[in-house]
Amino acid sequence: xxxxRTSSRQPDFRVYLGSTLLFIYIVFSTLIVGVAILGGFFLPxxxxxxxxDIWINCLLYMLKLCCGLSYEVEGLENIPRDSAAIILSxxxxxxxxxxxxxxxxxxxxxxxxxxxxxxxxxxxxATLKPIAIDRQNQKEALKMLIxxxxxxxxxxxxxxxxxxxxxxxxxxxxxxNAGGSMLAQKSGFPVIPLAHxxxxxxxxxxxLKYPGVIKVKIGPAISxxxxxxxxxxxxxxxxxxxxxxxxxxxxxxG
Numbered sequence: 001x002x003x004x005r006t007s008s009r010q011p012d013f014r015v016y017l018g019s020t021l022l023f024i025y026i027v028f029s030t031l032i033v034g035v036a037i038l039g040g041f042f043l044p045x046x047x048x049x050x051x052x053d054i055w056i057n058c059l060l061y062m063l064k065l066c067c068g069l070s071y072e073v074e075g076l077e078n079i080p081r082d083s084a085a086i087i088l089s090x091x092x093x094x095x096x097x098x099x100x101x102x103x104x105x106x107x108x109x110x111x112x113x114x115x116x117x118x119x120x121x122x123x124x125x126a127t128l129k130p131i132a133i134d135r136q137n138q139k140e141a142l143k144m145l146i147x148x149x150x151x152x153x154x155x156x157x158x159x160x161x162x163x164x165x166x167x168x169x170x171x172x173x174x175x176x177n178a179g180g181s182m183l184a185q186k187s188g189f190p191v192i193p194l195a196h197x198x199x200x201x202x203x204x205x206x207x208l209k210y211p212g213v214i215k216v217k218i219g220p221a222i223s224x225x226x227x228x229x230x231x232x233x234x235x236x237x238x239x240x241x242x243x244x245x246x247x248x249x250x251x252x253x254g
Contacts, residue, residue, distance in 0.1 A: 181229040
């Protein structure tokens, strides 16, 4: 894994104030929406999903209002309109764990099983068909990813996988895990690579959110037909790394 870039950015009063207001909003809104989703556990999945979507839309609005942080997407035309796919996404921040739902939907994601134990928010998440894996048991986690991933894809849900396995700071690179590409090989569904620089503005393990515009690039579909998992993974990783370099260059020039 390469070393992350060091940042010279210094937070000012607006950054502290906006981040604090957003934190307060997240705490209270998660409680309210969590109760609403749990109370509607008997409702059809699309209705529960819609409630979660409303929360995410409001959260991203508050993120822009409080912190001055928005996003731009390039390559939306690469998202299939008539079938599901596996999204292999760069993982830098908490931002992509919620924001991708605004333009890739309906979807589910591969996540840590422990997240479902968080009161209200995690409990509500458990009703939205996540693929929750135990990272301590890699063999069982891979089996669950493939079995439940195929089931979700066949239901018409996009499956979001963060192949780095954990959030990686801007400028750093971590070798891709093979779970997502193995799901593609076994299911026959295509892979859509996705790159972004959310970590520049919403850093990993940080309370602070900085103003700016997150850049998202979505690549063309990578067919999984008659391909080995390692080849699918290599193709997706190469595209994402190249896109990340382009995003960094555009940000520097800007």
